Amino acid sequence: MLSCKQATSLASDYLEDELPFLQRLGMRIHLARCSHCAEFLSGLREANELVYEQAGAAARPDPDFLNRLRSSVSAHLQKDKSMTDPLEPGAEASNEPLIAGVDDPVDERVRRIFDDIREKEGFVPNLFRAYAHQPDVLEYNWAREKSLLYGGILDESFKSAIVVVVSSDNHCDYCVHHHRAALLSSGFSCAEIEMLVSDPENTRFSDREKALLALARQANLDPHRPADLLLARVRAEGASDAEIIEAMSVMELYSSWNKFLDVMRIPLESDVC
Incomplete structure (x- = not known):
């Protein structure tokens, strides 16, 4: 940010x-x-x-x-x-993380979850290493990530696009970096990824996906603003209730992670910078 x-x-x-x-x-x-x-x-x-x-x-x-x-x-x-930014203190804030991640877990359940994360993602992100201090929270968050990003009915690249847009709006570089990399590996260009934030209506996604993205974005930026028209557009484009719930759940999950990552200053992994 x-x-x-x-x-x-x-x-x-x-x-x-x-x-x-x-x-x-x-x-x-x-x-x-x-x-x-x-x-x-x-x-x-x-x-x-x-x-x-x-x-x-x-x-x-x-x-x-x-x-x-x-x-x-x-x-x-x-x-x-x-x-002067009213939210910015007079002195530069430290970039040091406020909580260290768990590198070598002693808890058997944490080790098992880490193994599952490595199998899916190739490594254990620092986000989950931070959550590992509380195994119940780690298990809950990984279960949500696994079911939403690796399961569900919406296309995986589209869900990464939701994450990039929501995390960009929330100024969370950590999540933008990870899911920008996911989109690049799926064949998106840097220009296409930038357009997701600046001009989402002119991206490669279907009209149904663009409508879902607009709904998720508004819900993140202004949750008190009536969404009736956006929902009407989403349904007119043929989205099911299950797809609406899934897109909104991706937004909800990453909106909360954006706050956790930024407040706790969780660093990006050195091997993916």
């Missing part, structure tokens, strides 16, 4: 299209939700265009000059208290 301070520091690279996929995606989500940063980026873009205009179409200003200009604009705008 990008803070306003991080977003403004990345603004120049964003305008130059030099950010990697996840940072670019994070910027787009942040700008969609933060009018102050969107205004800052607009001002920075106008400053760039003005400099190019003054220099003439044939001459590109010196890159060092541009960087100094951008830094000056950024420093000036960040003096404005309205640019």
Whole structure:
């Protein structure tokens, strides 16, 4: 999840299209939700265009000059208290995890669950290593993941798409990374994955799946908003009640995991970074 301070520091690279996929995606989500940063980026873009205009179409200003200009604009705008993220403390928060994962479980039930996870996923994600401190919670969460993501009636790639969209909206890089990788391995391109968040109606999914995705997304972002029209669309596209429940359950599961992962600062596994 990008803070306003991080977003403004990345603004120049964003305008130059030099950010990697996840940072670019994070910027787009942040700008969609933060009018102050969107205004800052607009001002920075106008400053760039003005400099190019003054220099003439044939001459590109010196890159060092541009960087100094951008830094000056950024420093000036960040003096404005309205640019300060009200949820962000004055000091940078630590990135250290708040709970260590269980690497070598003593509990026989935990070892058995870890073996089952490895069989399905190839490794034990740090999320489940954290849950392993409470075997009942680990068993419950793995059972839900196993039944929803590896079972059910909806296509597995579509469910990963729900996870990417919901987790992007919730700023959970951990879940975005894992399910972006799942989509890439299923044949999706980086551009297609980015479009899931920015323009889901123009993705490769069927009209029925697009309707289910829109329902799940609204339920995550604004659960108190009436969903009658979205449900009517979902049913008009031929989705069954079982499919509606399954899509909503994927949203519900990962929405809760997003919060747990971010609050406890569970790190992404080093071997999948």
